[in-house]
Amino acid sequence: xxxxxxxxxxxxxxxxxxxxxxxxGPRLVEVARFLKEHPELGHQEYEAQHMLCSILEENGFAVVxxxxxxxxSFRAEYPPRGxxxxxxxxxxxxxxxxxxxxxxxxxxxxxxxxGAALGLRDxxxxxTVVVLGTPAEETTGGKIAMSEAGVFDDLDAALxxxxxxxxxxxxxxxxxxxxxxxxxxxxxxxAAAPEKGINALDAMLLTFQAVHALRPRLDxxxxxxxxxxxxxTAPNVVPDYTRARFSLRAADARYLEEVVVPAVRDCARGxxxxxxxxxxxxxxxxxxxxxxxxxxxARLFASELRRLGHQVEELPRSVRAGSTDVxxxxxxxxxxxxxxAIGDPAPPGHTRxxxxxxxxxxxxxxxxxxxxxxxxxxxxxxxxxxxxQEAWEAWRREMEEN
Numbered sequence: 001x002x003x004x005x006x007x008x009x010x011x012x013x014x015x016x017x018x019x020x021x022x023x024x025g026p027r028l029v030e031v032a033r034f035l036k037e038h039p040e041l042g043h044q045e046y047e048a049q050h051m052l053c054s055i056l057e058e059n060g061f062a063v064v065x066x067x068x069x070x071x072x073s074f075r076a077e078y079p080p081r082g083x084x085x086x087x088x089x090x091x092x093x094x095x096x097x098x099x100x101x102x103x104x105x106x107x108x109x110x111x112x113x114x115g116a117a118l119g120l121r122d123x124x125x126x127x128t129v130v131v132l133g134t135p136a137e138e139t140t141g142g143k144i145a146m147s148e149a150g151v152f153d154d155l156d157a158a159l160x161x162x163x164x165x166x167x168x169x170x171x172x173x174x175x176x177x178x179x180x181x182x183x184x185x186x187x188x189x190x191a192a193a194p195e196k197g198i199n200a201l202d203a204m205l206l207t208f209q210a211v212h213a214l215r216p217r218l219d220x221x222x223x224x225x226x227x228x229x230x231x232x233t234a235p236n237v238v239p240d241y242t243r244a245r246f247s248l249r250a251a252d253a254r255y256l257e258e259v260v261v262p263a264v265r266d267c268a269r270g271x272x273x274x275x276x277x278x279x280x281x282x283x284x285x286x287x288x289x290x291x292x293x294x295x296x297x298a299r300l301f302a303s304e305l306r307r308l309g310h311q312v313e314e315l316p317r318s319v320r321a322g323s324t325d326v327x328x329x330x331x332x333x334x335x336x337x338x339x340x341a342i343g344d345p346a347p348p349g350h351t352r353x354x355x356x357x358x359x360x361x362x363x364x365x366x367x368x369x370x371x372x373x374x375x376x377x378x379x380x381x382x383x384x385x386x387x388x389q390e391a392w393e394a395w396r397r398e399m400e401e402n
Contacts, residue, residue: 031107052074078121130155145286164341165339165346198240223250225247
């Protein structure tokens with residue numbers, strides 16, 4: 001496996017890091033393949049954690065497993081006895097999707113962050129290279145718990161690259177809050193005495209209709225998909241219990257929490273008044289914040305990937321692809337999560353076909369090139385304090401303006 005040809009000339013830094021990453025190539029492919037062939041769901045990624053931590057320890061990193069109360073998370077640092085600033089972190093994701101496996105390419109994300117950190121290790125002078133193992137991105141969002149525990153607060157940059165159908169920087173993600181709604185009514189014979197019942201299914205159907213009616217008056221970025229998990233037991237019994245889940249999403253976390261969530265709650269409350277049911281409401285996943293990609297880090301990564309021969313799109317923030325707990329990290333520290341194409345075209349994400357494509361020749365070449373670009377970006381930050389300051393200034397502007 002070879003990295004892409006450098007078309008704009010190599011300086012000493014790019015040449016050194018490219019050589020190191022290429023030497024690591026067979027091991028990184030082995031990591032990506034092992035994770036693909038041994039998929040583990042969120043909070044169950046013990047084999048992935050063991051493999052990644054073992055490799056980091058073999059290469060002189062000090063590793064702490066189980067940070068922020070998450071058993072399958074980890075934090076690795078080089079130099080092992082503690083380094084100074086800046087602290088540059090590479091974020092590793094490694095959870096799989098149920099029934100699909102690594103249909104989001106987290107096996108490649110883990111290998112890319114590992115390779116970037118190992119390649120960058122020998123460039124450390126005053127700073128620190130960090131690898132954060134962040135479990136359960138697909139479910140409860142490990143980075144959310146880690147963010148709330150302050151894991152990102154001593155960092156100066158957080159970097160990872162995501163495999164996908166395009167090579168790009170910029171864009172954003174949708175803030176997401178997942179809610180479960182339950183209605184409690186009273187059972188009765190649906191034919192002999194329906195008037196003695198209180199129909200919980202009616203309340204749920206009214207809620208869905210009301211939520212649908214919300215769409216025209218909400219921001220176009222809003223998404224309100226929902227499913228009914230319990231809708232009754234038999235058609236001749238008035239349903240006394242129903243349960244549904246909604247994935248509420250919007251471009252801005254503040255708008256989501258202040259406008260969208262209260263509006264959906266009001267829809268459910270209105271259904272209780274119409275039917276006489278009792279309603280219970282709770283969030284079954286934490287709040288995923290919208291992504292605030294740092295333009296300085298994005299510029300550095302894109303520049304290096306272009307030097308490796310890739311065409312890199314620069315997306316406006318209005319382009320949003322799903323939701324991710326990387327958004328929560330981006331509220332704490334300058335963060336970048338570019339996308340790297342693994343095929344032309346690549347299969348759709350979250351499919352078995354995408355999982356298979358992660359081990360294709362184009363995907364593995366993209367993985368190694370992304371390792372190099374991530375490592376060079378980190379090295380530039382370690383070598384130039386002015387770039388770190390510029391990234392923080394851009395982060396502060398973003399947080400103040402939005």
